[in-house]
Amino acid sequence: MANLSFRGWLRLRRTDHDPIGVLARTVLADRDWPRGPGSFERYRAYFIEAGARDVEIELLRQAWHLYAYGMAAPQRAVEPRSPVLRGEGTGAPIQSGVIL
Numbered sequence: 814m815a816n817l818s819f820r821g822w823l824r825l826r827r828t829d830h831d832p833i834g835v836l837a838r839t840v841l842a843d844r845d846w847p848r849g850p851g852s853f854e855r856y857r858a859y860f861i862e863a864g865a866r867d868v869e870i871e872l873l874r875q876a877w878h879l880y881a882y883g884m885a886a887p888q889r890a891v892e893p894r895s896p897v898l899r900g901e902g903t904g905a906p907i908q909s910g911v912i913l
Contacts, residue, residue: 819851822880833876853877 817825823837840846847859853874860870 817884819856819877819880820846820848822883823876832872833879836872836876 820840823833823840826833827837827841828834829837847855856873856877857870860873865873
């Protein structure tokens with residue numbers, strides 16, 4: 814799992830029934846999603862350019878942290894603490910295709 818890209822990690826989450834699953838499905842359906850080596854800043858810039866809302870950028874940040882943590886310590890489960898990851902308090906659900 815050490816060589817898994819962020820997009821590859823999202824591919825594993827595409828069937829999840831939570832905001833990260835929605836993010837994964839959205840990214841995987843986006844033909845313009847940046848390819849090749851990536852970083853949080855690269856993906857954040859893409860989100861901003863696409864007109865993402867603050868809550869969507871926060872979801873990306875949370876997903877990136879879970880991804881990065883999983884690459885460092887894949888044996889440990891991470892319980893989402895953020896209301897965004899739990900799907901609470903976002904005001905409106907993130908819908909596939911809205912931001913990308």
